[in-house]
Amino acid sequence: MKGAGFKIDELESDLIKIKGLEVTVGKFYEEWEEVMGPTPMPSVTDLRGWDFTLLNRYKPMYAPFCDLCCLCTYGKCDLSGGKKGACGIDIGAQQGRIVLLACCIGAAAHGGHARHMVDHLIKKYGADTPIDMGKNVEVEAPLIRLIAGIKPKRLGDLLEPLEYAEKELMHSLSATHTGQEGYYTDFESKALHVSMVDQLLMEIADVAQISALGFSKGDPDSPLVDIGFGSIDTKKPIILCIGHNVVPGAAVIDYLQDHDMYDDVEVAGICCTAHDLTRYDKGAKIVGPLSKQLKFVRTGIADVIIVDEQCVRTDILSEARKNDTAVIATNDKICLGLPDRTEDSPEDVIDDLVKGAPGALILDAEKVGEVAVRIAIKLSGKRKRRALDVVKEAKKCTQCGLCVRECHNNLDIPKGMEKAAKGDLSLLSEIYALCMGCGRCENVCSKEIPIVSLLGEAAKERIRKERYKVRSGRGPIQDTEIRSVGSPIVMGEIPGVVAFVGCPNYPSSSKELVEMAEIFLQRRYIVTASGCAAMDLAMYKDEEGKTLYEKYPGNFDAGCLSNVGSCVSNAHIAGAAIKIASIFAHRNLRGNYEEIADYILNRVGAVGVAWGAMSQKAASIATGFNRLGIPVIIGPRGAKYRRTYLGRADKSEDWMVYNARDGSRTQVSPSPGYLLYVAESKEEAIVSIAKNCIRPNDTTKGRQIKLAHYIDLHKRYFGAVPEDLAIYIRTEADIPITLKAEIMDILKAKKWKPKTIPDPTLLERLCRKKGDRA
Amino acid sequence: MEIPVEIGVVYEGERIRKGEMHVELGGPKVKAKGELVRARKMDEIKDGKIEVKGPDLSEMEEGSRHSFGIFVEVAGKQVEEDLEAVIERRIHDYCNYVEGFMHLNQRYDIWCRLSKKSYGKGFNTLRYLGDALITLFKAELPIIEKIQVTFITDEKRVEDFVRNARKIYEARDARARALSEEDVKEFYGCVLCQSFAPTHVCVITPDRISLCGSINWFDGRAAARVDPKGPNFAIPKGELIDETNGEYSGVNEVVRERSLGENERFYLHSMFSSPHTSCGCFESIAFYIPEVAGIGIVHRDYSGDTVMGVPFSTLATQTGGGKQIEGFLGMAIEYMRSPKFLQADGGWNRIVWLPKSVKERVKDAVPGELYDKIATEDDATDIVALKEFLREKGHPVVERWVEAPPEAIEAPELEVMPAGAAGGIKIILKNAKIHAEKVIIKRVK
Amino acid sequence: MTIPWFSANIPGPKQAKVVTPSMAAKIMGKAKRKMMICGSKIDGKIQKHIVDLSKEMSVVVAPSTLKNFSGAGFELVAKGVVEVTNLLRDETWKGFDGKGNYDLVAYLGFPYYLESQMLSVLKHFAKVKTLSIGRFYQPNADYSFDNLREDEWEKGLEDLVSLLVGRK
Structure with missing residues (x-):
């Protein structure tokens, strides 16, 4: 609650005489039974100690993407060969700086989104709108409690953590200025800090929209909704929303419902806005993830494109023009040079757009709703869509091969063209399925062949069949779900939690992601997903015609696949880990970040997988999970993030923990072995996921099942028993019973000795001293 | 004997659909099926012996169904009749570890399938299954020194086997029901959940199953015998300090030690004063x-x-984490069936509200005359209605309402406390500025 | 100056020296502690060369390819490239054979961009010299093959192997 105050200039009574009294109160806090922890709203340096503890074990490995610094007018400075820049920075610190910058950008994107969302919802529904995350969610906002130390009850209560986050973001970003921070570990500490703030911002945004817009409040049976090009009814006028802020799209649905036209117009989305549209109303459709953007826009199917914020192609306007699709920009982040028509009458705007104006900037969601619907109806069927003669275009190809060099996945476009020129479009159609839709190939084509459009045209049939089901984002994980998986986890029936998150910049087919998820679903891991990854998991059918979402229930439970929702819903995955500490150990969350992160690192066998991570948001999301003690595995392209956090299993001194029971030091198995790891192949990722679910606190039954899967997957994909097996076995009871004889022989050969299983912590202050025991 | 398929826990979740099955053993479409474990004397059985009575897998037609019995006999110095049920439940797990073999249910209700794929790989005799069972039993339960397995597929013989097995199940159940804290010397402790709740310890007695509902006294006994230093261990019950509360000196000692001094004493059958703690997985x-x-x-x-x-989720936050919180008790649903269920607090006579679905589930345990006096969500969703219901039904708890029943506490409103104590003193403030960094608003007690 | 195969991948003024197979063989021949790190994109043809080269140096393969090397008749280590590269930048690391860190590593069979990033790690944070013998020019290495046609490259690898292994 905000502060208050009053002033009395002069007052005289029998009892009291006052002149010029001013009473002000900084802040009101409602009493909350939970004791405030040591770091409510931590500053940039408050958790530096924890960061250094992590960085000491998981040392950053830098892979500079560029040897130069070009951020100030001293530059460019060449930092290779140990040279320093004009400001004194070395290559290591510069990498930390760039990583910090990326994390700041990511956090700012979520922060801008959260700020827009909260301000808009407060304006529309009032600051007193209750925060409501559903019946079975007692800890409504684990990250806000943990980081900000407050328990939000109304939308208005979200403003304070939001202001805090904005302040931290400013401080963190300012550290990247020339002549500020100079050492890599401190850049990293700030990156970890601002990424923690990023998690807070994601939670603020999602808690606000779940509470005010009536999204699913943790419902495991949230509806199955349509996804894929083929699910769009092209006979109707089509409005396409791209981005992450659902407000304008929701206004479109409101307008259609208010005017009883919802059955007559298709509302579809790309990227997280699409997830949130289906959370707002299950009748909305998802075209697909980010990778479908250019491909879909090029088809010219959409009559109107509404862009809000983040992950929108910056050339959307010129791309849309190719098919006379109207563009409405709706957010201060993306104005595209369009005239601001916010104050103009809808009629005028509609008139201009129908007459061929390329687009309009309208910063009023309700007006967007009306304008978009009315133009879509007017433009539908009337736009001229340019026909494309694939064979003719393909004949232009000179086989120079520049497109292959430019392509992310080096797809063999020339061969596809060669075949197409002879009338066989099959290879182009296959390439379409593997293409991540960046369009860079076209930039280098000397013959200016519209390659992406050609691929789409060649794959027409394939596109028509792109019709799948995805479970609409459910929002938070229920407290009761977490309680009910507690026992099977300690009993060794659930080996771990795997979260598939992030963008679709995959090293190969998106089908790899589906394969990975299904392996862990079949093995009864708890599998959860969000964002574009949650969409790609839906875009493959088995031989019975079912998607993963139709095959596996939406609970947070063994062998279940829960889609939490959009990017900002990632907060619920972190939230689930945090809630484990409060539910099982009754650890206080309030302002108690370090203790909870230590708890999660040592006890919660969860691994994040961002197989196609692309954006700066993905960088801050991963780094935020890292500070909380959750390892993340990224695909090979993730190497371009310039930094990994790697443990050294061969250095036993790096794996010492305190045994909280008596304060003694004990060596534990090196797991999680990494906080941020780049896996080259799907196979390497799969085995790595299983291995990184191991935690020092595992019960022997828990360790048995984790090892059973690690060994089995290692054998299956690498063809051998893992070399490092012995370091994960603490006592004979850790050995999976089906492999006992085999493993005992290995242990004997390695002169293995049993180790104690501690109550693990990296924080000395959490130990009971010897003699503490009664 | 080299088993032609893989054995591993990774096959546990494997389901074999009708189209993929080579044969079905037991299941809803055959009358006779069952499995049984018996504890034998050391000289009564031959270690490693596997027998198939009736047609073996290779003699069965593809797609056919058969009567099926699994009979496992075990012996060992520490193996006793009381552990039979625990050992028997492992058959289910172990069968499922076999690639391409599915096992559902237990006792006289088993339902197994062998996949075409595994049959194709050469899994053509039940002897392989017997071999897997023997290896796994010995690997996990070293107290088993000798083991022999008999599979029965001949319908007539399975019928005889199941008839006999049913008698044994009944006798076993009767013993489990009759067994009470007085009859045993040892209870069992469980600290599995200490991996998440470092100071919580579960005390398991014949009258008190673990609060997650997963480990009963027999399970605890078996686990403690296999690995006495493991997470399940024996608690010598010691002296009975207080019969009603269920307080034992042995229990207190273990609680003190295993809770790392956090807790001193446990009342096993009361939710007041020194209640049993919980982790977070209570049912x-x-x-x-x-x-x-x-x-x-x-x-x-x-x-x-x-x-x-x-809702539950709100109440549940009141307890957990190995902390003793009076008036809140995490427990297994099965504990409601215990003859000692909250006996210190009045047992069923004190229970005034529970959801309909649980009430039905434990109907047999609720004293008949009380059943209709306990409210469910259909009868009361707030305290006022509950009070009315209890009074109307004459619930025994009403007798506790001496004079007027205590008033319901209204949701307290937030109020800033008046400063007070200014009467009579004249305060003069000139150009004063008072600023408080923060003001904490406390509820009026 | 050779243009990197992916043309935007220009790290800065310090870029790899383009080497021919015979120069590469010389560089390798001179090195005292050398190792080859192989990626996931190894097919049968290249595998044959790796097996030959293993006579001259330690070999690390991508774990996903380990199966294909079973029975190849030489000792190899299977490790993710990120992990191996991380070890290489530690001067005190004792190597896979306990005899100390390496003075030359050759990379082969990786996605272009991943190899580029791993070479960048070593370029800036390790003493070890790097050699890329993949099909495309890698500016972040110390020495790299030029951008080659498939047949040129295959021939190049063959020459390299025969020069190096045949030398003795």
Whole structure:
């Protein structure tokens, strides 16, 4: 609650005489039974100690993407060969700086989104709108409690953590200025800090929209909704929303419902806005993830494109023009040079757009709703869509091969063209399925062949069949779900939690992601997903015609696949880990970040997988999970993030923990072995996921099942028993019973000795001293 | 003998659909099926012996169904009749570890399938299954020194086997029901959950199953014998300090040690004073309702509001983490069937509210005359209605309402406390500025 | 100056020296502690060369390819490239054979961009010299093959192997 105050200039009574009294109160806090922890709203340096503890074990490995610094007018400075820049920075610190910058950008994107969302919802529904995350969610906002130390009850209560986050973001970003921070570990500490703030911002945004817009409040049976090009009814006028802020799209649905036209117009989305549209109303459709953007826009199917914020192609306007699709920009982040028509009458705007104006900037969601619907109806069927003669275009190809060099996945476009020129479009159609839709190939084509459009045209049939089901984002994980998986986890029936998150910049087919998820679903891991990854998991059918979402229930439970929702819903995955500490150990969350992160690192066998991570948001999301003690595995392209956090299993001194029971030091198995790891192949990722679910606190039954899967997957994909097996076995009871004889022989050969299983912590202050025991 | 398929826990979740199955053993479409474990004397069995009575897999037609019996006999110095049920439940797990072999249910209800794929790989005799069972039993339960396995597929013989097995199940169940804390020397402790809740310890007695509902006294006994230093261990019950509360010197000692000094004593059958702690995986929670001096219970799967106006998830945050919280008790649903169920607090006579679904589930344990006097969500969703219901039905708890029943506590409103104590003194402030960094608003007690 | 195969991948003024197979063989021949790190994109043809080269140096393969090397008749280590590269930048690391860190590593068979990033790690944070013998020019290495046609490259690898292994 905000502060208050009053002033009395002069007052005289029998009892009291006052002149010029001013009473002000900084802040009101409602009493909350939970004791405030040591770091409510931590500053940039408050958790530096924890960061250094992590960085000491998981040392950053830098892979500079560029040897130069070009951020100030001293530059460019060449930092290779140990040279320093004009400001004194070395290559290591510069990498930390760039990583910090990326994390700041990511956090700012979520922060801008959260700020827009909260301000808009407060304006529309009032600051007193209750925060409501559903019946079975007692800890409504684990990250806000943990980081900000407050328990939000109304939308208005979200403003304070939001202001805090904005302040931290400013401080963190300012550290990247020339002549500020100079050492890599401190850049990293700030990156970890601002990424923690990023998690807070994601939670603020999602808690606000779940509470005010009536999204699913943790419902495991949230509806199955349509996804894929083929699910769009092209006979109707089509409005396409791209981005992450659902407000304008929701206004479109409101307008259609208010005017009883919802059955007559298709509302579809790309990227997280699409997830949130289906959370707002299950009748909305998802075209697909980010990778479908250019491909879909090029088809010219959409009559109107509404862009809000983040992950929108910056050339959307010129791309849309190719098919006379109207563009409405709706957010201060993306104005595209369009005239601001916010104050103009809808009629005028509609008139201009129908007459061929390329687009309009309208910063009023309700007006967007009306304008978009009315133009879509007017433009539908009337736009001229340019026909494309694939064979003719393909004949232009000179086989120079520049497109292959430019392509992310080096797809063999020339061969596809060669075949197409002879009338066989099959290879182009296959390439379409593997293409991540960046369009860079076209930039280098000397013959200016519209390659992406050609691929789409060649794959027409394939596109028509792109019709799948995805479970609409459910929002938070229920407290009761977490309680009910507690026992099977300690009993060794659930080996771990795997979260598939992030963008679709995959090293190969998106089908790899589906394969990975299904392996862990079949093995009864708890599998959860969000964002574009949650969409790609839906875009493959088995031989019975079912998607993963139709095959596996939406609970947070063994062998279940829960889609939490959009990017900002990632907060619920972190939230689930945090809630484990409060539910099982009754650890206080309030302002108690370090203790909870230590708890999660040592006890919660969860691994994040961002197989196609692309954006700066993905960088801050991963780094935020890292500070909380959750390892993340990224695909090979993730190497371009310039930094990994790697443990050294061969250095036993790096794996010492305190045994909280008596304060003694004990060596534990090196797991999680990494906080941020780049896996080259799907196979390497799969085995790595299983291995990184191991935690020092595992019960022997828990360790048995984790090892059973690690060994089995290692054998299956690498063809051998893992070399490092012995370091994960603490006592004979850790050995999976089906492999006992085999493993005992290995242990004997390695002169293995049993180790104690501690109550693990990296924080000395959490130990009971010897003699503490009664 | 080299088994032609893989054995591993990774096959546990494997389901074999009709189209993929080579044969079905047991299951809903055959009458006779069952499995049984018996403890034998050391000289009564031959270690490693596997027998198939009736047609073996290779003699069965593809797609056919057969009667099926699995009979496992075990012996060892520490193997006793009381452990039979625990050992028997492992058959299910082990069968499922076999690639391409599915096992559902237990006792006289088993349902198994062998996949075409595994049959194709050469899994053509039940001897392979017997071999897997023997290896796994010995690997996990080294107390088993000798083991022999008999498979029966001949319908007539399975019928005889199951007839006999049913008698044994009944006798076993009767023993489990009759066994009480007085009859045994040892209880068992469980600290599996210490991996998440470092100071919580579960005390398991014949009258008190673990609060997650997964480990009963027999399970604890078996586990403690296999690995006495493991997470399940024997608790010598020591002296009975207080019969009603269920307080034992041995239990207190172990609690003190295993809770790392956090807790000193446990009352096994009371939710007041020194209640048993919990981690977070309790199946249900008992909560005291001061307004009616009674106890309500709600289980995890009930998603509606309790009579307190809040759901399970809210009440559940009151306890857990190995902390003793008076008036809140995490417990297994099965504990409601215990003859000692909350006996110090009045047992069933004190229970005033529970969700309908649980009430039905434990109907057999509720004293007949009380059944209709205990409210469910259909009868009361707030305290006022509950009070009315209890009075109307003449619930025994009403007798506790001396004079007028205690008033329901209204939701307290937030108020800034008046500063007070200024009477009579004249205060003069000139150009004063008072600033408080923050003001904490406290509830009026 | 050779243009990197992916043309935007220009790290800065310090870029790899383009080497021919015979120069590469010389560089390798001179090195005292050398190792080859192989990626996931190894097919049968290249595998044959790796097996030959293993006579001259330690070999690390991508774990996903380990199966294909079973029975190849030489000792190899299977490790993710990120992990191996991380070890290489530690001067005190004792190597896979306990005899100390390496003075030359050759990379082969990786996605272009991943190899580029791993070479960048070593370029800036390790003493070890790097050699890329993949099909495309890798500016972040110390020495790299030029951008080659498939047949040129295959021939190049063959020459390299025969020069190096045949030398003795």
